[in-house]
Amino acid sequence: MSSQLGSYRVSLQKEQLVFSAAHFITFAGDVCECLHGHNYGVKAEVAGPLDENQYVIDFIAFRDTLADVVKQLDHQVLLPTTHPLIDVREDEVEVIVNFRHKRWAFPREDCMLLPIANTTAEQIAWWVAGQVRDILKPKLGNSIHWLEVAIDENHGQWGACKIDW
Helix, strand or coil: CCCCCCCEEEEECCCCCEEEEEECCEECCCEECCCEEEEEEEEEEEEECCCCCCCCCCHHHHHHHHHHHHHCCCCEEEEECCCCCEEEEECCCEEEEEECCEEEEEEHHHEEEECCCCCCHHHHHHHHHHHHHHHHHHHHCCCCCEEEEEEECCCCCEEEEEEEC
């Protein structure tokens, strides 16, 4: 059976692909906004050829993997670990964060430390995309061309990141 020629994509945007989290971002070099939270939404898309089953990716495997990654962020304080001016120190009990004159102390179990420079929607999308790729690539090989993840932080304000598979 021959595959039809064309370009194929699979998109996911489901009710369970949401998380609530606190964060703060820096801007203009050294301005730090106040700690606050969002009810984030997540959507994702992959592109690639049709496989022997005539689909790009199994919807269930894609959905469940994305949901598992998103769940890690739920009800957490999202903290960047690679920002040059934000010092994040953790031990088994707490996380201490310093930015100029600001200092926060959080219970360790309430924090998600992310290897990003700023907890913007775009950077969170990059992290989610990398996690999904790391989980699915060993199962799927190189059959996917790219993966895009978008994070909605405020009812229509999306930040997205598209990565090569």
